[in-house]
Amino acid sequence: MLEVLSVKNYAIISSVRVEFTKGLNVLSGETGAGKSIIVGALSLLLGARGNSDMIRAGEKKLSVEGVFSFDELNPALKEALDENDIEYEDNTLIIRREINDTSKNTCRINDVTVSVSYLKRIGSLLVDIHGQHEHQRLLAKENHLYYLDMYAHESISVALAAVAQSYDFMNSCRKELDSLKVKQKEISDKKDEYASALAEIEKVSPVIGEDEKISARLKVLESAEKIYSLVDSAYGLLYLKNESVLTLLGDAINELEKVSKYDDGMESIIPMLSESLINIEESVNEIRAYRSNLEFEPYEIENLNERLSQLNRLKRKYGSIEDILERQEYMKDALSGFESIEDDIAQGEKKYSDAVESYRENAWALSILRRRAAENFSREIISQLKDMAMKDAEFEVRFTEKKPSPDGTDDVEFFITANKGQPLRELSKTASGGEVSRIMLSLKSIIGSRDGIECMIFDEIDTGISGNTAKVVGRKMASLAKSKQIIAITHLAQIASMADGHFLIEKKDIDDITTTSLRLLERDERIKELARIVGSGESETALSHGANLLSEAEEYKKGI
Secondary structure, three states: OEEEEEEEEEOOEEEEEEEOOOOEEEEEEOOOOOHHHHHHHHHHHOOOOOOHHHEOOOOOEEEEEEEEEOOOOOHHHHHHHHHOOOOOHHHEEEEEEEEEOOOOEEEEEOOEEEOHHHHHHHHHHHEEEEOHHHHHHHHOHHHHHHHHHHHOHHHHHHHHHHHHHHHHHHHHHHHHHHHHHHHHHHHHHHHHHHHHHHHHHHHHOOOOOHHHHHHHHHHHHHOHHHHHHHHHHHHHHHHHOOOOHHHHHHHHHHHHHHHOOOOHHHOOHHHHHHHHHHHHHHHHHHHHHHHHHOOOOOOHHHHHHHHHHHHHHHHHHHOOHHHHHHHHHHHHHHHHHHHHHHHHHHHHHHHHHHHHHHHHHHHHHHHHHHHHHHHHHHHHHHHHHHHOOOOOOEEEEEEEEEEEEOOEEEEEEEEEEOOOOOOOEEHHHHOOHHHHHHHHHHHHHHHHHHOOOOEEEEEOOOOOOOHHHHHHHHHHHHHHOOOOEEEEEOOOHHHHOOOOEEEEEEEEEEOOEEEEEEEEOOHHHHHHHHHHHHOOOOOHHHHHHHHHHHHHHHHHHHOO
C-alpha cells in the first residue's frame, strides 16, 4: 500500500505530505482545488512523462516521494527489483523523483538511481491508476482480450504459454523454409554461371604454388644459354682440361707424398688437400647435374607461358590460387546443393505444416479454456452490475477468429444491454458514461485480486451516476477496499461517505500566491464536507443529511 505521499513545488503545490490509510481513501474538494494535481503528482512518481513546466513558479526543482509497504511482494515486482539489485528490507520501497529547471530527471528506488522507463515499469506493478482515459481502454475492442485473459489467468496460463511457444516455433520453421526457397532461387539464377565457371577452373586445375614455380622456371629458361656457357666453363676448369683444378690438385698431392719420404714436415698438409679434392669432386658432380637440367625442349618456354597465362586469367577473376580453389569448392557445393535443395524444401514444408497444425491445436485448446472462462466472466460481470443498479443488464463475450499471434487466434469483444428486451450490442456503441464507470468498477472488483497490485486509484470514475446508483457504487468501492487500498477522487457524497480516510483538497492564496493543500478530516469536518458536496451548504438540514450519510455508511461497513 501507499503509506505516504510527499509533494514539493509541483504545479501550484508548495508542500504537501499525505499519510494514507488502509482501505478506502477519498479525496474531495471544490472544483479547481487541485484534485487532478494530486493524481498528476502520483503519476509522475510512478514514471509518467515529466518536464520543467511542472515546477511551481519561482522554484528550480520539484520532488515527489512515496513510501510503499507490503505484507508480501508479488513475484513480478520482486523479480523486477532483483534485476536492478534493489534491496527491499521490511518489504518497504521509498521512491523519489526530482525534476529540475532543465528538465533533468533523477529517479531513485531505495536510494538506487534508476531510469524513468524502469521507474514506470515498477510503478505499473505498485499502483493501478484508473481515470477517465481508462473508459476509452474499456471501450476499445482490442483491449477486451487483455481483460478476459487477466480474469482467466490461472486457468489459461499453461495453455497460453504453449501457444506462445508453438507460435515461435511455427515462425522459425517458416523463416527456415523461406530461407531455403531464397537459396533455391539464388542457386537457380546462378546455376549456368556456376557451371561455366566451374568448368573453366576444372579445365585449368590449378595447384597451389604452381604459378611461382613456373615463373621461377621461366626465369631460368629465358637465360639458359648464358647460364649454360658459364656453368660449362666452370665445369671444364674444374674437371675437363688437362690442367683442371682436379688434375693439378691431384698432382700436387702426389708430389707432397713423395716429399714425405724424406721429411715428415708436410704430412699434416696432405690430408687437408685430400679433403679439398673430395669436396671439389662432389661440387663437379653437382655442376654436372645442374648443367644436365638446363637442357629443355624447344617448346617448353611456350608451353610454360601458356600455362601461366591460364593461371593468371583465373587469378584476375578470383584472386590467388587459394581463392580460386576456395571458389571452386563453393560452386561445387552450390551446384550439389541445388540437387538436394528440393528435398530440403519438401522436408521444410512438412516441418512447417506440422508446426502450423501444432499451433492451431494449441490455439484451439486455449480458445476452449477462454470460452469457458468467458461464461463465468459474463455471469460475474452481470452479478456486479445488478449490485450497482443495472438490474436488467446482460453481458456477453463474443469470439471471432484473428490471424495467428503469440496469444492465439481468438479475437473477443464485449457486448452489453442495460435494458430488458433490448438486443446485445457492442460495448463501445451502447454504454453511457455512467454505465462504463460501473462496468469498469465491476472489472476491477472481479480481476483486481488477480493482478497482485495492492493499491488502486480511481480518478473521478463516478462521472454520469448519482442518487441510489452512486450509493451502490460507493458500497462496491468499500467492499473492494477490504482487499486492496483504494484512493478515490470523487464529487459524490455517497462515495465519500464510505471512506476510511477522507482528505480535503483546498486551494488557498497565501501572500498573493495560490497553493493547494490537503488534510485529513475529522468526523465533524467530514459531515460538513458531505453537506457541501450535496450542495446544501451548512444549514442544519444539510448537516443532518451529511451526518445521516456518514452513519449509514459506517453501519454498512460493519457488515462487510
